[in-house]
Amino acid sequence: MTGPHFLRYCRDMVRNIAILGSTxxxxxxxxxxxxxxxxxxxxxxxxxxxSIDLLAGQVRRFGPSYVAIANPEKAxxxxxxxxxxxxxxxxGPDALSEIASLEEVDIVLTAVVGAAGLPAVLRAAxxxxxxxxxxxxxxxxxxxxxxxxAAEHGATILPVDSEHSAVFxxxxxxxxxxxxxxxxxxxxxxxxxxxxxxxQQVTLExxxxxxxxxxxxKITIDSATMMNKALEIIEAVWLFGLPAEQIDVLIHPExxxxxxxxxxxxxxxxxxxxxxxxxxxxxxxxxxxxCKGLAKPLQLEKLGCLTFExxxxxxxxxxxxxxxxIRQGGSAPVVFNxxxxxxxxxxxxxxxxxxxxxxLIEDCLSRHSETPCPTLDALLQVDAWARRTVKETxxxxxxxxxxxxxx
Ligand code: MG
Numbered sequence: 417m418t419g420p421h422f423l424r425y426c427r428d429m430v431r432n433i434a435i436l437g438s439t440x441x442x443x444x445x446x447x448x449x450x451x452x453x454x455x456x457x458x459x460x461x462x463x464x465x466x467s468i469d470l471l472a473g474q475v476r477r478f479g480p481s482y483v484a485i486a487n488p489e490k491a492x493x494x495x496x497x498x499x500x501x502x503x504x505x506x507x508g509p510d511a512l513s514e515i516a517s518l519e520e521v522d523i524v525l526t527a528v529v530g531a532a533g534l535p536a537v538l539r540a541a542x543x544x545x546x547x548x549x550x551x552x553x554x555x556x557x558x559x560x561x562x563x564x565x566a567a568e569h570g571a572t573i574l575p576v577d578s579e580h581s582a583v584f585x586x587x588x589x590x591x592x593x594x595x596x597x598x599x600x601x602x603x604x605x606x607x608x609x610x611x612x613x614x615x616q617q618v619t620l621e622x623x624x625x626x627x628x629x630x631x632x633x634k635i636t637i638d639s640a641t642m643m644n645k646a647l648e649i650i651e652a653v654w655l656f657g658l659p660a661e662q663i664d665v666l667i668h669p670e671x672x673x674x675x676x677x678x679x680x681x682x683x684x685x686x687x688x689x690x691x692x693x694x695x696x697x698x699x700x701x702x703x704x705x706x707c708k709g710l711a712k713p714l715q716l717e718k719l720g721c722l723t724f725e726x727x728x729x730x731x732x733x734x735x736x737x738x739x740x741x742i743r744q745g746g747s748a749p750v751v752f753n754x755x756x757x758x759x760x761x762x763x764x765x766x767x768x769x770x771x772x773x774x775x776l777i778e779d780c781l782s783r784h785s786e787t788p789c790p791t792l793d794a795l796l797q798v799d800a801w802a803r804r805t806v807k808e809t810x811x812x813x814x815x816x817x818x819x820x821x822x823x
Pocket of ligand 1: 577578581648
């Protein structure tokens, strides 16, 4: 992939990258991108939670100086797999933070699903690193804390989420004060045409069958509930400094326009391309330049037409809920995110039906009175409370159902 044209533009400096979550789909795509970009980028560190076979293969291929495995029980087997390759193995609760704050690391690409990567992201911000953020939690849970920390220490936050990358690119066409609104697009997932009552019968297989994007199970379910888009609204608030009322969601089933920015003069700028995460990953890594990429070119003539719909708020209740969550602020987004994480896991493991995901989130939010969350500890306490509460609520509802059946 590294032709002479490409080399002329990209070989001016070497940038050192740490990837947090290298064995997930974003991490694997990032490694493909970096490999194709050639020796302008060097993988200094890789980190994963459990997948030692995949991680060991990545270590052999990319030769990082450090590798972190979050699960301490996996450290020894990982060492055995890596063999005599020179690479420091870090493990335990601080391993990700150690990786993210390594002196020689310039760019931290963070793609750890859930709240687990949060301390490492904040640590990287404190160290003034360039942060390429692919997972939603850092901005959703800790938007205020992270953006404040980044501003204080001169860290740069670059979006990798495809919608926010699109908005970020379109924003370059004007001044931020001239933005009228952001339009986040979403495919609408597998239940775009569903009626509210149809959601009662949804199977796991149907929910995991995303029409356009190939992603991990958690984010695929988030697309089916459009919780993904709700979380992206919160992300956009922090990334672009706009009030939630200026951020709209539009269903666009072809997933070719990755999002748009409307300016006050009525111009709408859209970023388009084939749905391929290597594009936003690469843009975050090479920003502000553009390099030859891996994605197939978009052939609009083959598509013929692009369509748009307003999401049905009765089917996608998360999209209604999120504006209240943003209005409440403080700990409310933490509860919103944590309750969803637990509910999705319960659905993926067959413990609740699909429609109960949003019900559990609504219920958890109604039991919560929001507080300011100025520190990571405060955030994590609320996060733990929400997780506990969802599980306890579910247990109580099972008990109530069982005793009702006995009567
Ligand atoms: Mg997205």
